[in-house]
Amino acid sequence: MTSDIQVQALPVQGRRRSIDISWPTFALLTLVLSVLVLLPLFWLVYYSFRSDTGAGATFANYIALVADPTLLRAYGLAIGMALAVGVLACLIATPMAWLVARTDLPGRRTIRMLVTASFVTPPFLGAIAYEILAAPNSGIVNIMYRSVFGLEASEYLVNIYTFSGLVFAIACFTFPYVFTLVANALDKVPSDLEDASSILGGKSMTTLRKVTIPLVLPAMLAGTLIAILQALTMFGSPAILALPAGFHVITTKIWSLFQFPPRLGLAAAAALPLLIITVILLRAQKSILGRKGYTVLGGKSGTPRITELGPWKWPAIAFVFCVLSLTIILPYLAIIKTAFTGTVGDPINLSTLTLSHWRFVLFEFSATQLALRNTFLLGFLTATAVTAIALIVSYLVIRRSVPGSGFLGVLATAPVAIPGIVLGVGLFLSYANPTFQLYGTIWILLIAFMTIELPAGYQQMSSAFSGVHPELEEAGRIVGASRLRTLWDITAPLLRTSVVAAWCFVFVGTIRELSATILLTTANTKLVSVIIYDLNESGDLGAICVLGIILLAASFAVVFIANRVPVLGGSQMNTRG
Amino acid sequence: MWKKALSAALLATGLAASPAAWAEAPAPYQITPELVAAAKAEGKVVFYTATDVAVAEKLAEHFKSKYPGIAVQVERAGSERVFQRIGQEYSTGIYNADVIETSDAVHFEYFKRQGWLEPMVPQEVADKWPADERDPDGNFAAYRAHLSVIAYRTDLMKDADAPKTWEDLLDPRFKDKMVKAHPGYSGTVMTSTFVLSQLLGWDYFEKLGKQNIMQVQSSTEPPKKLAQGERALEVDGNEYNVFRLIDEGKPIKIVYPDEGTPLAVGNAAVLKQAPNPNAAKLFYAFLFSLDAQQLNSDFGGLRSFHPDVKEKADRTPLSKIKILHSDPEKLEPEIPTIKANYEKYFGT
Structure with a gap:
């Protein structure tokens, strides 16, 4: 394949006539990324020192931040929740990753696929599914519990409207981050180290404890930190589960500050600590990974050693089945059930089955079409733009074609430290003014999504780039192709699997975004995630489930098609967090 | 409050002599074929509402069957959210909404003070509505109550x-x-x-x-x-x-x-900056028509200030x-x- 390309590349006009566009590209990208990342942060800081009553510069917002007990409580609860989610996700995901990667458990491929499905599920939809399943009185689980044991109506087994319920519901949809990282790390642990341990007389448990676990520890910690960050900055699930329970976390509290009359200065000041916590956590992750990075360098020196489970096979299957039931099977069944029956509490029989929610969503509810169109348009635009930018940036960074290109890499990674709601506040402050007038158009959403998704896209593309040896590109350059031409004719085709994977990843990420979106949409720029949230606030669960099914089916279809289109080459979706 | 501010301003400028020009509502209007034609040319009306989404969509459907060719975009959220949204949009120069309706009467005092509303009085409101349930200056009127x-x-x-x-x-x-x-x-x-x-x-x-x-x-x-x-x-x-x-x-x-x-009284009004002014005027008049008010009562369970609306027998009348x-x-x-x-x- 590469030789074909070289032959095509030969007749390209001589090198002298084409200008090397590395420099202009570099300058343009630096400008674009700086505007994307730095402008909202600048306005955030600026507004945090402005008085909401128009009285000029002030420290009042920061004083309120430490003096207002409701804000402090919201921060305390958010941090507690995030830590609990991290620990729980790690406890669920690690054994499961080991079982899937390193044992003879049946159906391992299917399990990995199902975990991917849990990753595609927007967390807010998961939270709503758990309202249907585990609300204390109308929750399906509690109804079954009462009827099985013949208990009174006031008894219940689980209550999702509690702090622990919230932690559980978030962990269910963040554990895939830990799972994927740990499973990938386990795939890579060289088996000769474990063989050495066995040869020296170590029993399998000793080997696991002294060799395997220390080797994947960095991946566990990294995954847990990502889960903590996700939980800390999540808006949808707490809004759905914590508010009914009567408490705020910091994201919902910031959102409430936008109620009219908006307290933008206080919102900006309240958002900044979230940014600082995120930066600290990411630094911690980096220092942990940096110190123990040797696992990644180990390389494959043999097929991963498979442990035979023997009699433990059945408990292992039960464990995995239990986790998958809680994270995929039960929530999806609950959503499907609610979409086809009158109200949540109804039993399933012929008289309660109805298509009324479908009729409402598809034919009566006027927001549906617009929201679906906006959602998928933005998904396509964001995925395409981010993949293109990430491709060029990672090329410039990895190949060091321009001095100072490392700075671009930093800019492209920086948004990872900006929580969605903070970015939402920052973008609102930057672009919702008569100068820009971007608020109310889909462009402000596109900017938000590009900023949010850039780190993920960049991370994927740059790791893919480091796998392509420069000699292929050099061959192209020697026969006279420009740098860009080489990139498009040689490197891009070699990377197409990764490009498709990154595209899908960004697409899915865009569709499930709510925390920045919620502050930036207007009537004409509604997204499906926002109308689901609106419908939740008025209690229309049936309509939500219909929209959720449409959203999920469409996302799966897009991912499936993107992976099957012949031009793009068949690839598997990569679910790295 | 509006009146206080207004009289202060008038006193200050020495114009207190002509307050009648301000306090009077515009002349009532009827739905004329010209209005319908002009509304059809615009083709669309955007309705920001706090009424339950199923009720609001039902009303929109009825409007569409009565005046085919005019789409109704229903934007439903809680009253305070609608208020927040219109506040955010107007403060950034976005004029999406034609007709607005919330169940918090404070909002309409605020809109009126800001000068965001276009005064107009549908004939039906002028003829049938109790004086308490409409703005004396014709900026808004009580579209529903519950x-x-x-x-x-x-x-x-x-x-x-x-x-x-x-x-x-x-x-x-x-x-x-x-x-x-x-x-x-x-x-x-x-x-x-x-x-x-x-x-x-x-x-x-x-x-x-x-x-x-x-x-x-x-x-x-x-x-x-x-x-x-x-x-x-x-x-x-x-x-x-x-x-x-x-x-x-x-x-x-x-x-x-x-x-x-x-x-709770839910007022409705037409916005001054409405992108579809004729469709807004038509829709606004439609909202207060006996048809729409009866539909609100029958399907929506809302209370109406229209004296000719017949409530279902099993509902306790407001008088009791x-x-x-x-x-x-x-x-x-x-x-x-x-x-x-x-x-x-x-x-x-």
């Missing part, structure tokens, strides 16, 4: 056990059993919280906050939680949603407490209920206090 009611599931709670008064809700037997909407989201609940805090004092809410109440947002939601069977009793919620669920056969009963039931009225001018300065106290006692 009570915020206590209601319970008859299969989960015996009639004898059900509360009869607001004070009854503090009884320990209702702990963990109640659901309630939020004044930061719902105009209805903002109104009812204000009225009840005046009547019963904030210590009532402090005690109520200890009853472990499920907190939802919209006042359309507590009735739906009753229908789901998630809670047996609602502290507040739209009477019209309860009517609709009773019509669907759900075992729910309304309580009109002895101390009185808060009334002790009603607690709210004064938007007194409510407005209390909003920050209400929000802060509410967060203190209920957590959010």
